[in-house]
Amino acid sequence: MIRLSSRLSTDSQQVSTLQARRIGIDTYQEPVVYMRADCPVCRSEGFESQSRLQLTGNDRSFVATLNIVHGDDLLEHGEAGLSEAAWKLLGVTDASEIRVSHAEPTESFHHVRAKLFGHTLAPEAFSGIVNDIARRRYSDVQLSAFLAACVGDRMASDEIVALTRAMVAAGGRLDWSQPAVFDKHCVGGLPGNRTTPIVVAIVTACGAVMPKTSSRAITSPAGTADTMETLTRVDLSLTSMRRVVEQEGGCLVWGGAVDLSPADDVLIRIERALDVDSEAQLVASILSKKIAAGSTHTLIDIPTGPTAKVRDEATAERLASVLKRTGTELGLEVDIVLTDGRQPVGRGIGPALEARDVLAVLQDDPEAPDDLRDRSVLLAGKILERSGRAHAGDGTRLASAVLNDGRAWRKFQAICHAQGGLRTPPVAEHRHVVVADRAGSVTAIDNRRLAKVAKLAGAPTAPAAGVELHVHLDDHVEADAPVMTVHAEAPGELAYALNYLDQNTNLMRIGADDEVRA
Numbered sequence: 001m002i003r004l005s006s007r008l009s010t011d012s013q014q015v016s017t018l019q020a021r022r023i024g025i026d027t028y029q030e031p032v033v034y035m036r037a038d039c040p041v042c043r044s045e046g047f048e049s050q051s052r053l054q055l056t057g058n059d060r061s062f063v064a065t066l067n068i069v070h071g072d073d074l075l076e077h078g079e080a081g082l083s084e085a086a087w088k089l090l091g092v093t094d095a096s097e098i099r100v101s102h103a104e105p106t107e108s109f110h111h112v113r114a115k116l117f118g119h120t121l122a123p124e125a126f127s128g129i130v131n132d133i134a135r136r137r138y139s140d141v142q143l144s145a146f147l148a149a150c151v152g153d154r155m156a157s158d159e160i161v162a163l164t165r166a167m168v169a170a171g172g173r174l175d176w177s178q179p180a181v182f183d184k185h186c187v188g189g190l191p192g193n194r195t196t197p198i199v200v201a202i203v204t205a206c207g208a209v210m211p212k213t214s215s216r217a218i219t220s221p222a223g224t225a226d227t228m229e230t231l232t233r234v235d236l237s238l239t240s241m242r243r244v245v246e247q248e249g250g251c252l253v254w255g256g257a258v259d260l261s262p263a264d265d266v267l268i269r270i271e272r273a274l275d276v277d278s279e280a281q282l283v284a285s286i287l288s289k290k291i292a293a294g295s296t297h298t299l300i301d302i303p304t305g306p307t308a309k310v311r312d313e314a315t316a317e318r319l320a321s322v323l324k325r326t327g328t329e330l331g332l333e334v335d336i337v338l339t340d341g342r343q344p345v346g347r348g349i350g351p352a353l354e355a356r357d358v359l360a361v362l363q364d365d366p367e368a369p370d371d372l373r374d375r376s377v378l379l380a381g382k383i384l385e386r387s388g389r390a391h392a393g394d395g396t397r398l399a400s401a402v403l404n405d406g407r408a409w410r411k412f413q414a415i416c417h418a419q420g421g422l423r424t425p426p427v428a429e430h431r432h433v434v435v436a437d438r439a440g441s442v443t444a445i446d447n448r449r450l451a452k453v454a455k456l457a458g459a460p461t462a463p464a465a466g467v468e469l470h471v472h473l474d475d476h477v478e479a480d481a482p483v484m485t486v487h488a489e490a491p492g493e494l495a496y497a498l499n500y501l502d503q504n505t506n507l508m509r510i511g512a513d514d515e516v517r518a
Contacts, residue, residue, distance in 0.1 A: 230463050
């Protein structure tokens with residue numbers, strides 16, 4: 001909380017001096033300040049709910065959104081409250097003095113308005129927008145407007161290049177002093193598909209450098225960082241990340257912890273809430289993180305299918321072209337692989353369940369999902385060929401051999417131990433088996449709706465939650481045979497997921513019928 005006093009400055013302007021105290025409200029990444037409706041500062045300054053206020057103190061300054069509190073339960077007279085995000089940004093302790101005032105207008109936002117009306121923006125405009133976003137000067141409403149301005153075909157190729165360049169420039173940039181540094185990314189939209197940890201283990205076991213920074217989930221039940229966090233520590237500092245890479249040749253860390261392309265981390269929070277991921281923002285997000293992380297080469301997997309993020313081959317080819325062109329303009333070698341996106345990859349959907357699939361493949365478990373293994377070998381093989389570790393056409397054979405003889409598993413263990421130790425993924429307490437209501441072959445699986453079930457069950461916030469898939473396309477099932485198991489950490493979340501299944505009986509098609517009974 002913050003206790004208020006006022007004094008006159010030497011230039012006779014009234015200054016509001018606040019005593020900062022922590023209120024303990026989690027607003028995720030959005031800084032929020034709370035003040036009573038009858039607070040003298042609110043009334044004299046004309047502050048209203050959702051006003052943008054400048055908070056200054058402890059040699060730091062940032063913009064927060066004001067929420068007005070009615071009643072006496074939360075705040076006393078002359079007090080205000082800082083959310084957890086605001087407290088962290090200000091870096092204060094109890095009794096630290098801060099000042100509060102109206103935030104200056106965000107001048108770059110007029111470029112966003114212009115873009116919403118179809119105007120083409122210059123590189124300087126994107127630089128101003130991205131810098132203000134990285135400095136957290138945009139409200140959530142303004143961030144949503146910017147994302148809306150990037151949706152569809154609103155962005156020309158040169159604008160995407162300018163946006164990507166601005167996102168790189170807004171943060172730090174790593175240099176590994178290596179002639180070739182490799183990365184790999186999947187554009188998403190496919191539940192499971194947790195190939196990255198396996199690829200990193202294979203590639204680094206062969207001597208190539210692969211410092212992998214990954215995002216948390218945006219619109220999916222798990223991101224690579226969410227999955228890896230069930231196995232080891234991922235919130236490493238730059239110093240710790242560099243130590244791991246120098247020791248093991250690679251790492252698997254959360255990009256948000258190392259402040260690379262910080263504007264992207266702000267935008268991801270809004271994309272998650274809106275459940276959108278525009279092509280322009282997708283390209284800028286992917287490539288800015290790769291360039292900022294010091295990569296010279298990246299392999300991008302584009303799964304294509306009717307319920308994947310990329311629906312058809314023509315769209316995939318267009319996206320591949322934009323990714324390659326943007327990468328070339330910014331000095332990044334981009335290779336593209338178009339893969340089958342008709343169904344999930346592996347069995348697990350959700351952080352811990354996906355982690356178990358990863359471990360099964362790395363340990364060469366005979367029960368490991370073949371599709372996850374095969375896709376990981378394909379992608380790792382492409383990188384090994386690009387790196388010169390394998391001759392053209394021989395990458396898949398080498399990648400498979402590294403898995404079979406245990407080199408990839410030993411390297412994965414070494415990376416995890418260097419990052420803080422290898423741990424066992426958690427197990428959900430609540431489970432429900434979903435069965436087929438008739439015999440037949442599986443003819444279709446809806447990726448988006450299956451991902452929705454996993455998210456309603458609690459993933460990725462509840463790491464053990466999600467869906468365990470027992471069948472894939474073309475598999476034959478008998479009536480009342482299990483087709484999936486829903487995992488949840490709380491009974492209420494399990495009920496949410498099962499209720500959604502009851503209302504979406506076409507999530508999986510078996511034979512001529514599209515119903516699955518929960």
